[in-house]
Amino acid sequence: MSEGLLHPLAVAEAWKKVGRDVAIATVIETWGSAPRPVGSHLVIDGEGNFEGSVSGGCVEGAVIAEALDVIADRAAKTLEFGVADETAWRVGLSCGGRIRVYLESLSFDIERLNDCRDRREAVALITSLDDGKAFIAAEGQEIAPALRATLDGAFRSGKSALVEVEGKSFFLNVYLPPPEIVVIGAVHISQVLAPMAKLAGFDIRIIDPRTAFATPDRFPDVELVADWPIDVLKERPLDRYTALVAVTHDPKIDDFAIAEALRAGCLYVGALGSRKTHASRLERLRAEGFDDAVLAGIHAPIGLNIGASNPAEIAVAILADVIQSLRTREIVARDSVQQ
Amino acid sequence: MSEGLLHPLAVAEAWKKVGRDVAIATVIETWGSAPRPVGSHLVIDGEGNFEGSVSGGCVEGAVIAEALDVIADRAAKTLEFGVADETAWRVGLSCGGRIRVYLESLSFDIERLNDCRDRREAVALITSLDDGKAFIAAEGQEIAPALRATLDGAFRSGKSALVEVEGKSFFLNVYLPPPEIVVIGAVHISQVLAPMAKLAGFDIRIIDPRTAFATPDRFPDVELVADWPIDVLKERPLDRYTALVAVTHDPKIDDFAIAEALRAGCLYVGALGSRKTHASRLERLRAEGFDDAVLAGIHAPIGLNIGASNPAEIAVAILADVIQSLRTREIVARDSVQQ
Structure with missing residues (x-):
């Protein structure tokens, strides 16, 4: 996208x-x-x-x-x-x-519209077809109550649409940042998830410091970085339109990325691992200062519960879970949004 | 597979x-x-x-x-x-x-094992590692109660495994027919579903009599048949390890395949279309003699409810739904199974 x-x-x-x-x-x-x-x-x-x-x-x-x-x-x-x-x-x-x-x-204020797009902020251009007036609203920004639900729906779906509100015609043109899936772990699941995510319209990159796993042979046509998340994510940070999928179940590799995703408000944070693995993970994250409400947002076990029986099916479960999080997310009112 | x-x-x-x-x-x-x-x-x-x-x-x-x-x-x-x-x-x-x-x-009776495999019937070879005795059980066939739940689980997951039952070691080798997705409709959704289904380990074929849709250009590397379902399914029938995905929402094309899938006991029958489209479809199928319990098994709206916003995301929702149906299916006791 x-x-x-x-x-x-x-x-x-x-x-x-x-x-x-x-x-x-x-x-x-x-x-x-x-x-x-x-x-x-x-x-x-x-x-x-x-x-x-x-x-x-x-x-x-x-x-x-x-x-x-x-x-x-x-x-x-x-x-x-x-x-x-x-x-x-x-x-x-x-x-x-x-x-x-x-x-x-x-x-309209095209500079602001482009600025939002450049900063990977979801933004809408709302044009009244009756009088030609147009205004710009970032996701979560305060807006006329009559338009609220319709605009939130458009931000969720990413679909621009002609709408009727209180007898007037508006065109809502929504610009969603291209959603990205960042996968920590160049494992079997990721080998299937990468091409599937692309087919579904997501950008994707795979990060794994273990050079035996992160080889271009195993990941053709995918952006692959054989380095530690702490270094990679400093250069290209996570954001609210990123889904973080941590599948190494090695705390040394996964933990930093998960914490970073929680701080960045990623649209999805999922982590592979048994109940026991996840319990220890939560303890470590609590020790870092995350509270339970935030930690409850981690999808673990990762992926929709569809009875996936092998790595390829787990990849489908994860992708479906990410899409659900993207398309049903709550549009949070944000005071800090540039007006 | x-x-x-x-x-x-x-x-x-x-x-x-x-x-x-x-x-x-x-x-x-x-x-x-x-x-x-x-x-x-x-x-x-x-x-x-x-x-x-x-x-x-x-x-x-x-x-x-x-x-x-x-x-x-x-x-x-x-x-x-x-x-x-x-x-x-x-x-x-x-x-x-x-x-x-x-x-x-x-x-063991290798002829019977191969016969089941050839007829696309799920079958297990159960070997006692204590005395070396081996026996064959088709899915749904009566079996020692102590093994029942474990074997059903293996049939669902398709995973062979070493198990302990009442202090004895058994190896359950399960042979599941390669699951196939048959798609009626060479539409946008199918263009994404086909490569995804392959990545997830499914065989897939697309059937659509409309030659403008069913072109090899639009469906590279996929088995594609530009003919009517009534003719195609006569030659290669649906079975219990087939998922039927009907997405033309044209009754002339979809209806026969849906009815055939219900008769064959397909592992999944899903049909695209609005609530109204589906209501008329149910009326037509009732008129053909299907009762409500059977019709309730049709997945409509098709796919898991993940808020899919475009054809590619609908493909993910459908694939996840098919996997869930395959991996959580009820193992039905079958009197007719060859003992």
């Missing part, structure tokens, strides 16, 4: 910075087969340069032409395209579709 | 048939890193020909030498090997290990 280097919103900010006019087109609704999901952006400058995509090439030309008008008028409009040209759609999805695109002259 | 063409037990049966003496070596316990799991076989004939493996090459020579004695004496013995030669172990698992191997002159 990592964004490319040239995210359209980063390009738009750069254009704005050097004084160019900018229009932003956003897919706000799709029917049938649509090549680009709701929330996708195409950004256009006053000279017709563009970055991004709303349809993979089918209707970009028309949107760019309209964008120049929108820039001239400092206005906003909604465009709708039926897509008849079946060959333009993805192989196997050529049954046609329609998309609705919201096109506006850039008027 | 498909067996190779030359399963050691098939080779042993063929040797027996032509009058050769046969010894069977079986891994009954492992400590540390062992290259072959508990239950693995090496079969040896009276001239030292062999098939299969108990250690991936480390100790086969010694086992074969012992086998010739065992054949001569019509006896059985237990061998133990510590593996010091680290290079013999798999890359990354070179921390040494020990294995215990049970070696016997073939004395």
